[in-house]
Amino acid sequence: MSRAMQAFVAALLWGGIVSVAAAQGTNTGHGRYVPIDQYVPPGIAGQMALQAGKAGPNDFQPVRVKLPTTGTVTFFDGTPQRPVELAAPAQAGLLVGRMYRLRVTNLPEFPGGEFYPSIELVDRLHPPPGQAERFPVEVELFPEEFHGADNGRMITKVVYLEQPNLVQTQHLHGEKRVIDLAPAQNALAEADVLGRPIAIVRMGGRTPDVNAPDWQFWGPGAPIRLTNVSITGPQTQFRGSPRGVIQPANFTSPQR
Amino acid sequence: MPTRRTLFDLRPSAFAWSGLALALSCGACASPSVAQRADTKFPLTTAATCSASETGVTRIQRQPVVDTHPAYLCEQYDPALNRQSKLTDSGIQQVAYQNAGPACPPEAITSCPPEARVPFSPVNPYGIGMPVCDVACQPSPHHYPDEYLCDGGDREIPVHYYEDERQGLDTEDTVAEFTDHKGKQRTSKSNKVCVYAPRFASVRSVSLPHEEGTIVEVGRAENTAGGNELHTRLAANLKNKNVAASGVKMRSRASGLDNELVPNVAAQRQRPHMHDKVLNLFQDIVSLQAGTLDQGDMARLGLGIQAAHFWSKEQYPVIQGKAVQAAIGQSEISASAITVIDDLKSDQPGKLRIVKVADKESAEVGEIVTFTIRYDNLGPREVTSVRIVDNLTPRLEYVEDSATSDRAGKLVVQDNGEGSLVMIWELDDNLPEHTGGTVTFQARVR
Numbered sequence: 001m002s003r004a005m006q007a008f009v010a011a012l013l014w015g016g017i018v019s020v021a022a023a024q025g026t027n028t029g030h031g032r033y034v035p036i037d038q039y040v041p042p043g044i045a046g047q048m049a050l051q052a053g054k055a056g057p058n059d060f061q062p063v064r065v066k067l068p069t070t071g072t073v074t075f076f077d078g079t080p081q082r083p084v085e086l087a088a089p090a091q092a093g094l095l096v097g098r099m100y101r102l103r104v105t106n107l108p109e110f111p112g113g114e115f116y117p118s119i120e121l122v123d124r125l126h127p128p129p130g131q132a133e134r135f136p137v138e139v140e141l142f143p144e145e146f147h148g149a150d151n152g153r154m155i156t157k158v159v160y161l162e163q164p165n166l167v168q169t170q171h172l173h174g175e176k177r178v179i180d181l182a183p184a185q186n187a188l189a190e191a192d193v194l195g196r197p198i199a200i201v202r203m204g205g206r207t208p209d210v211n212a213p214d215w216q217f218w219g220p221g222a223p224i225r226l227t228n229v230s231i232t233g234p235q236t237q238f239r240g241s242p243r244g245v246i247q248p249a250n251f252t253s254p255q256r
Numbered sequence: 257m258p259t260r261r262t263l264f265d266l267r268p269s270a271f272a273w274s275g276l277a278l279a280l281s282c283g284a285c286a287s288p289s290v291a292q293r294a295d296t297k298f299p300l301t302t303a304a305t306c307s308a309s310e311t312g313v314t315r316i317q318r319q320p321v322v323d324t325h326p327a328y329l330c331e332q333y334d335p336a337l338n339r340q341s342k343l344t345d346s347g348i349q350q351v352a353y354q355n356a357g358p359a360c361p362p363e364a365i366t367s368c369p370p371e372a373r374v375p376f377s378p379v380n381p382y383g384i385g386m387p388v389c390d391v392a393c394q395p396s397p398h399h400y401p402d403e404y405l406c407d408g409g410d411r412e413i414p415v416h417y418y419e420d421e422r423q424g425l426d427t428e429d430t431v432a433e434f435t436d437h438k439g440k441q442r443t444s445k446s447n448k449v450c451v452y453a454p455r456f457a458s459v460r461s462v463s464l465p466h467e468e469g470t471i472v473e474v475g476r477a478e479n480t481a482g483g484n485e486l487h488t489r490l491a492a493n494l495k496n497k498n499v500a501a502s503g504v505k506m507r508s509r510a511s512g513l514d515n516e517l518v519p520n521v522a523a524q525r526q527r528p529h530m531h532d533k534v535l536n537l538f539q540d541i542v543s544l545q546a547g548t549l550d551q552g553d554m555a556r557l558g559l560g561i562q563a564a565h566f567w568s569k570e571q572y573p574v575i576q577g578k579a580v581q582a583a584i585g586q587s588e589i590s591a592s593a594i595t596v597i598d599d600l601k602s603d604q605p606g607k608l609r610i611v612k613v614a615d616k617e618s619a620e621v622g623e624i625v626t627f628t629i630r631y632d633n634l635g636p637r638e639v640t641s642v643r644i645v646d647n648l649t650p651r652l653e654y655v656e657d658s659a660t661s662d663r664a665g666k667l668v669v670q671d672n673g674e675g676s677l678v679m680i681w682e683l684d685d686n687l688p689e690h691t692g693g694t695v696t697f698q699a700r701v702r
Contacts, residue, residue, distance in 0.1 A: 126403060140458075162456065165650075
């Protein structure tokens with residue numbers, strides 16, 4: 001192959017790479033470039049965060065899941081065969097970079113309904129020593145999101161840590177702190193403009209088949225960490241489960 | 257019952273109150289103590305009164321403090337339980353308590369095991385293997401400012417005056433404005449105080465999965481067209497004839513010839529007409545040059561005496577020498593200390609130091625944080641028209657009637673246009689030199 005041909009092929013390859021990257025990445029206009037969007041497969045953004053050094057592979061980040069009123073949030077400790085049911089608002093420690101599948105049931109607004117959102121942490125907090133459980137990452141699921149999932153919609157949320165100086169003025173008086181985007185917009189880039197993306201939450205209308213577990217749906221699984229946390233809310237008690245749910249008496253304070 | 261507080265107990269509040277302690281240590285010499293001054297409270301009057309005034313200025317009255325909440329409960333060491341028991345306001349003493357962390361007796365402060373949660377060498381963006389540690393090996397607002405709620409200092413554009421109008425007062429800014437004895441307006445910024453209070457929001461998009469799949473199929477068709485374009489470009493490349501193009505290039509020779517001219521002027525060296533006689537080498541001794549006999553020349557003199565003795569030993573000369581050593585007298589006169597008493601005041605202007613602290617190091621949404629601002633005049637002259645200006649950050653909501661001051665004055669509350677308030681304490685009296693005061697207020701984290 002002649003030198004001119006080699007240069008031409010190299011230019012084609014480079015152009016292809018740039019075109020693929022440009023198709024997914026977004027320049028936020030603030031000197032930052034977000035190479036992926038919220039539609040990447042679950043787990044990709046988390047693995048990229050681990051490779052970027054945002055957290056260690058064994059860093060548990062407490063996450064608190066809030067529901068509109070009441071309900072049951074089920075975490076799965078490693079495999080779908082080890083569910084841990086907690087009353088909302090439920091809090092558990094999750095590993096950064098792993099995809100966790102949750103189950104939300106007993107919603108009074110949806111009798112008999114089951115929802116399976118997923119949470120993928122892409123960053124962590126750095127609270128003062130001993131304050132990690134007091135300041136978890138708060139993931140709040142709103143009623144319209146359950147309605148959308150119930151109607152077959154796919155809801156993709158990027159939970160971000162607010163930059164104190166960039167707080168929206170309409171979010172200062174107890175309003176719902178969520179901003180709707182068009183499907184074509186890069187939610188990760190928009191969240192990066194307003195703050196620091198912490199988690200990607202996905203929820204759709206799909207219900208797994210209990211007779212044929214889909215491992216692509218459940219993901220590889222990852223351990224969770226439970227602590228005795230007193231959450232101010234209507235229901236903070238652990239609930240038992242006929243499938244052998246771990247009771248709170250088995251848990252102790254984490255080794256610090 | 258005596259209470260004991262260990263260094264670990266003091267740690268959460270020590271950082272927050274260290275600045276105030278520094279201010280007290282200086283201002284206590286010429287001013288009453290903070291405990292004496294903070295015994296009055298200046299509540300803001302009602303909103304109806306505020307609206308009645310067009311300027312928004314409200315007169316505040318001196319009232320005694322209603323309640324004072326300690327930031328932390330006192331802790332007492334119980335030797336029977338080998339732990340620290342908390343004393344609550346209700347008088348109920350805990351008898352069963354499970355330590356969440358390692359045991360740390362109060363007398364073993366230096367040997368207490370470190371917090372294992374903070375890794376010594378985690379992955380961090382500053383360098384592989386370098387710990388993400390502050391001075392105390394703890395995460396700090398310097399590293400993660402978005403997790404903290406900060407107030408104080410002078411953020412972004414510094415506060416300045418343009419045609420007697422204050423500019424550059426951003427949110428979070430806390431400054432003291434005053435006028436010195438020459439009538440010049442001056443400002444002093446406070447320190448920045450940070451409270452750990454992360455808050456979350458989200459952006460979301462709603463889509464239909466099957467519609468998204470249709471768009472992906474169309475995109476694949478475009479990629480196929482791109483492959484055809486590849487063949488086209490290859491054919492176009494084969495038609496290029498680079499050889500013919502290179503044959504057009506020509507290199508021309510240089511048309512000019514550089515000629516170096518021989519210089520016509522020959523330089524002529526002139527010989528020196530004068531010759532200065534210098535001392536020979538053997539004469540280069542100090543006694544010849546300076547006229548004094550140096551100790552270093554004694555060896556040469558001895559050698560010369562020995563040579564002369566050898567050359568004239570048959571004549572048996574007698575050599576006599578006399579060495580006269582001059583006595584050296586030295587006296588030193590030092591001036592005694594001169595004390596000058598200047599009873600005139602220095603012409604340096606007054607200087608305000610302003611320190612801001614908070615009573616909490618972390619706060620959840622809805623909690624109330626008490627901020628204390630201590631100001632002191634460190635200069636030799638009194639200052640006038642003192643105003644303490646605090647532009648609250650949007651996530652801090654001022655608690656009505658919570659502002660206090662130990663000096664008489666007015667409290668002006670203005671809207672800062674970014675969802676929060678600007679609080680201005682205007683002191684009625686001048687602030688003499690080496691005196692100070694304290695203002696406090698409460699804000700709710702939102």
